[in-house]
Amino acid sequence: MKFYSTNNKELQLNIKDAVIKGLASDNGLFMPEYIPQLPESFFKELDNMTFTEIAFEVLKPYFSPVVPENKLQEIIDDAFNFDIPLKHVDGNINVLELFHGPTSAFKDVGARFLARVLSWFVKDMDQEVYVLAATSGDTGGAVANGFVDVPGIKVVVLYPSGMVSDRQERQFTTLGRNISALEVKGTFDDCQRLVKTAFLDKELNDKLFLTSANSINIARLLPQVVYYFYAYAQLEDKNKDVVISVPSGNFGNLTAGLIAYKMGLPVKRFIAATNINDVVPEFLNTGEYNPRTSVQTLANAMDVGDPSNFVRVLELFNKQLEDIKDSISGYVVDDKQIRKTIKEVFDKTGYVLDPHGACGYEALKDQLNDDEQGIFLATAHPAKFPDVVEEEIGSEVDMPDTMKQFMDKPKIKSEISSEFIDFKRYLLNNDQQ
Numbered sequence: 438m439k440f441y442s443t444n445n446k447e448l449q450l451n452i453k454d455a456v457i458k459g460l461a462s463d464n465g466l467f468m469p470e471y472i473p474q475l476p477e478s479f480f481k482e483l484d485n486m487t488f489t490e491i492a493f494e495v496l497k498p499y500f501s502p503v504v505p506e507n508k509l510q511e512i513i514d515d516a517f518n519f520d521i522p523l524k525h526v527d528g529n530i531n532v533l534e535l536f537h538g539p540t541s542a543f544k545d546v547g548a549r550f551l552a553r554v555l556s557w558f559v560k561d562m563d564q565e566v567y568v569l570a571a572t573s574g575d576t577g578g579a580v581a582n583g584f585v586d587v588p589g590i591k592v593v594v595l596y597p598s599g600m601v602s603d604r605q606e607r608q609f610t611t612l613g614r615n616i617s618a619l620e621v622k623g624t625f626d627d628c629q630r631l632v633k634t635a636f637l638d639k640e641l642n643d644k645l646f647l648t649s650a651n652s653i654n655i656a657r658l659l660p661q662v663v664y665y666f667y668a669y670a671q672l673e674d675k676n677k678d679v680v681i682s683v684p685s686g687n688f689g690n691l692t693a694g695l696i697a698y699k700m701g702l703p704v705k706r707f708i709a710a711t712n713i714n715d716v717v718p719e720f721l722n723t724g725e726y727n728p729r730t731s732v733q734t735l736a737n738a739m740d741v742g743d744p745s746n747f748v749r750v751l752e753l754f755n756k757q758l759e760d761i762k763d764s765i766s767g768y769v770v771d772d773k774q775i776r777k778t779i780k781e782v783f784d785k786t787g788y789v790l791d792p793h794g795a796c797g798y799e800a801l802k803d804q805l806n807d808d809e810q811g812i813f814l815a816t817a818h819p820a821k822f823p824d825v826v827e828e829e830i831g832s833e834v835d836m837p838d839t840m841k842q843f844m845d846k847p848k849i850k851s852e853i854s855s856e857f858i859d860f861k862r863y864l865l866n867n868d869q870q
């Protein structure tokens with residue numbers, strides 16, 4: 438299997454080079470040259486398969502033989518060490534809980550897999566690999582915890598001072614070992630600029646091997662395809678049409694669902710649920726695509742005004758708007774409705790939603806027909822957003838044990854300005870230690 442750049446179908450790499458590079462040299466995103474179909478026998482067995490068994494069958498066509506089958510199985514078993522249960526919430530609505538990993542958000546799935554694959558790909562290099570990750574909150578934790586103790590790799594997380602919540606900051610500043618945290622006196626955009634500039638700096642690249650664990654990496658995307666099959670496997674009633682609602686920001690999660698769909702997952706349609714950053718729902722309604730500056734909302738991991746993965750959605754449908762509309766509808770949930778949904782669902786069912794899951798639930802509730810059954814993805818644990826959630830449900834949200842572990846350890850971090858020279862000096866000095 439080759440992977441091509443969305444900017445140029447002729448630019449093709451194998452999985453190893455696509456993963457190490459992250460982004461194609463023409464700034465395109467890597468896409469598989471074709472979408473493999475899973476055989477009928479797979480779907481016959483699906484209900485009885487474990488998550489890791491499903492993962493092997495789904496990921497094999499993309500990674501084998503560059504990653505030998507026994508190695509792929511080992512990576513899968515090591516990466517996916519937490520459950521992703523499907524639970525009934527209300528009526529014909531079910532939730533897929535993606536937040537039982539180490540940082541209580543779905544990004545753990547992609548980050549843990551990417552870390553292990555990347556580590557294997559670079560194992561024969563004679564120098565350490567630096568993974569640079571700029572974060573506005575959740576990515577830093579997922580990447581840091583995905584890579585902690587992974588041999589041959591050092592992670593540097595850059596985050597904007599004062600703009601990350603205490604619980605988020607703890608998830609990447611308390612690990613130590615091969616993880617360093619850099620508090621940047623600036624904005625998230627400054628952090629991203631520092632990382633991008635580092636990749637262009639000749640002296641730095643001569644001395645250090647730099648890569649990124651950005652969410653556009655194909656090895657973060659593909660493992661997310663797996664849980665769509667696992668969700669379907671857990672559905673009790675396979676006779677009703679299935680609709681899946683995906684709370685979306687950069688649209689990686691929805692892209693993964695659409696890849697599952699193209700591999701044969703028997704789902705009728707998808708809903709792209711967003712907060713008021715509604716570039717994609719607007720496109721689905723009007724055909725006009727107008728990326729713009731993002732605005733802040735309660736579902737802050739979805740505050741994206743120019744979703745990087747949307748180009749992949751277009752690729753999957755050969756850019757045919759009508760085909761896209763047949764398979765995906767959009768739905769927008771504002772902050773007032775996010776709060777209302779959290780409260781109403783808790784009062785009616787006792788189920789506690791986080792602000793992102795609330796968008797997914799509300800979109801599904803609005804668009805699901807009586808003769809269909811729905812699944813929405815819960816992308817983060819509600820304890821990650823205690824202020825909003827506790828106010829709406831009127832009681833405390835229990836922290837999962839994984840989150841408690843971060844709370845009593847000291848934060849270890851270095852502070853830098855937003856000047857590139859400061860960052861560069863940090864990297865060069867760090868390497869000598």
Ligand SMILES: *Cc1c(COP(=O)(O)O)cnc(C)c1O
Binds near residue numbers: 575690793
């Ligand atoms: C990153 C994130 C999202 C958005 O996912 P995309 O794949 O970027 O669309 C949604 N919810 C949570 C909690 C996230 O961390």
